[in-house]
Amino acid sequence: MPTSKSAGNGNTRKSTSDKMEHSKFHELFLEELEDIYWAEKNLVKALPKMQNAASSDDLRNCIADHLEQTKGHVTRLEQVFELLGKKARAKKCEAMEGLIAEAQELLGDTEEDTAVRDAGIIISSQKVEHYEIAAYGSLCTLANTMGHTDVAKILEQTLQEEKNADSLLTEIAESTVNEAALAE
Template sequence: MAKTAKKSSNEKSSNVATGETHSALLKLFTDEIKDIYWAEKHLTKALPKMKKAASSSELQEAFATHLEQTKEHVGRLEQVFELLEKKPQAKKCDAMEGLVQEGESIIEDTDDGTATRDVGLILAAQKVEHYEIATYGGLTQLAKTLGRDDIADLLAETLSEEKETDELLTEIAESNVNYASAEEEA
């Protein structure tokens, strides 16, 4: 039984080298690039709203900085399309649409100018960052599997920035926003 499983595993490994499997993986990879491209472009519209809704100047600055980074992420993805010899094309990302809607709900459901709203905005933003970290991590590995280290390097650069943003949001929450929220009246 173990030999069969091992043989099956080896067969799968050798199949990865076939053009048909490579083509299917490249198609999946390209579709996922289209998905994150839509997501990043959508974020360029959502981040200014989040910045405006935040009351902490530190959080506002973090959103402003990440907006500029997100524009760079869009540009890097356009470079990826160019390297793939494809026209930049977005495919609606249902996950990002839902995450952004969740952030909008937090704005609607919390009082303006409160630390509680800022806590909610940080939570919403970190959900977005975690989605992006998972996506860019997976895409970086797929690019390497496809032998496209040039693309993997671009995606890894964005992955690193997404992780830094997530860490910054944690620092903002832990340094004062969470504590200020705990002192507010319900």
């Protein structure tokens, strides 16, 4: 006897889930996860250079705190891949590679131990944060659209941390660094 969709058997739901996991939309989601995973892993390598180049204690501490958060972001992304039944895989993120290269160029173009360099570090850091905010915001939306609510919650936690880091960078710029840079 055939079972109707309204009977609520698990087969219909599993079938829909299987189709979704093989859809172009789901593939896009996975590719974006791989992209931000690469970005976060490479930020773990790049942030210590920015931290060491900063002269402001507030900025150095902000970057140090965000480095620890970024390590946590990598771990969370690995949890997301696991929840999706996928192996964590990084796909080169051209945008983040460019942002990191631009930040390194800034360090080479500015004098050490200056507020001007600190202002540049904040600008570079906020460019990174804005990219991450866009990426995690989009990933949250995609996860929710596909019904991956557990994944969306994990991604939302990271999104909030990225927004907080951006706000803190703005606060440091506005409270001390920009005025000191202007006076140099």
